[in-house]
């Protein structure tokens with residue numbers, strides 16, 4: 001039996017903001033392969049910065065859909081060259097950056113199910129398959145008008161949050177669809193199907209349109225998170241006959257079908273390899289960390305996010321409630337911060353010569369509480385709170401225009417985590433003795449950053465072996481998808497996975513030193 005489990009592989013892909021990643025596990029949950037493609041450096045022809053293109057209005061942010069297609073070609077090539085044995089893959093799943101949308105042109109489904117295995121995906125999908133070549137992504141904040149319209153139609157912001165789990169947010173897909181329909185009616189008319197980034201990626205593997213899953217579908221301002229069907233009010237306010245363009249949403253554990261013959265013939269996948277519904281990157285990360293009730297997850301990817309497993313939705317004017325990705329009857333709550341890793345990188349470049357080592361040294365060499373210096377760094381319009389600009393404060397709460405490079409580094413990181421904590425607590429998620437903070441994402445490989453996280457949250461911080469919990473979660477979900485129908489729980493399937501490891505514990509004086517700075521922060525974050 002052991003041998004049989006090790007013979008089978010499960011793949012988890014992640015189409016995130018800056019890169020496409022993959023992790024393969026065997027039936028005993030051991031990681032057997034990892035790979036990735038970085039968009040900016042490995043696909044320079046698409047001219048992205050951090051995987052996206054910022055438009056002249058400084059509000060519109062898109063990514064070329066064909067970049068994602070070409071990245072998949074490249075990733076599969078890399079896996080073949082590493083002699084990854086595709087024939088052993090029993091199931092695959094994946095995730096995508098949340099909220100982004102892909103527009104398939106009329107006739108695209110035919111192209112998708114007749115792909116020629118002698119040609120790359122890019123060669124065959126580059127002409128006439130997408131009605132919109134630049135996909136709106138989660139960093140976009142250009143749809144304020146459409147947000148106001150949707151809230152008006154739903155009977156107010158809180159009413160919309162009651163239905164969909166969130167008030168109207170610019171990046172949420174429904175508002176992007178409404179904007180497209182108003183501003184580019186011809187492209188909209190020419191569209192036969194709208195996918196999220198996650199369901200778009202699943203569609204490539206399926207050779208046909210994949211359903212949107214409940215969990216990523218909760219990031220659209222269109223899904224009724226209690227009935228798990230599209231909300232009529234929201235659909236009507238967004239575009240006529242929108243349900244036909246979206247298809248019916250499905251549970252995140254659904255097996256969508258076998259991998260298409262294109263992948264069987266091109267890569268050597270088995271015909272019996274199943275495609276399990278793809279979901280959002282944060283939901284997949286919840287699965288990858290095997291988050292339990294009471295834990296707080298902090299993801300430090302391109303965005304910083306804070307999320308939790310919750311049983312009862314309590315939607316508010318800030319934050320989001322999504323359907324749960326592993327138990328479809330439950331929920332997850334999430335806060336998203338746009339100025340995360342890219343802001344840390346900017347300060348690293350300006351203050352520590354572009355080196356993470358020097359950045360980390362600055363954190364080691366400055367005292368907890370930063371002698372009362374603090375800063376809030378919103379390089380681009382923040383999501384939580386909606387604020388912009390860089391604001392530094394001295395110990396007397398006076399705004400100052402500059403501080404020394406080392407002080408700046410600590411002011412940034414303490415300020416970021418204080419804000420993450422303040423907003424989480426405002427939602428009612430208190431940190432009590434016993435609370436574990438589970439950290440993940442690219443910056444979670446930085447021990448000094450995690451020490452600040454632990455001090456600010458006054459809680460122990462744990463990580464899993466891979467900083468890449470989204471891919472791992474997708475591979476776990478692929479495995480679970482095969483047995484979910486027969487009633488096996490997700491936690492049963494992943495019970496043999498290694499436990500998260502303790503990486504930082506809070507300093508005893510942390511609370512005292514940091515708590516007093518919350519008043520400065522509150523100034524930027526009036527309770528909505």
Ligand SMILES: Nc1ncnc2c1ncn2[C@@H]1O[C@H](COP(=O)(O)OP(=O)(O)O)[C@@H](O)[C@H]1O
Pocket residue numbers: 016017018019300301302303341342344345356440441442443444445446449
């Ligand atoms: N040693 C490090 N210290 C701090 N941040 C890091 C370090 N290594 C990588 N990162 C950050 O991780 C980010 C990428 O995280 P990742 O989770 O892969 O992002 P995404 O999934 O959104 O593409 C980079 O933007 C980088 O700033």
Ligand SMILES: O=C(CO)[C@@H](O)[C@H](O)COP(=O)(O)O
Pocket residue numbers: 016017018096097098099138171219280281282301302303304305334336
């Ligand atoms: O908008 C959100 C969540 O609501 C973002 O968290 C995106 O899902 C992007 O994720 P990363 O690429 O930063 O992981």
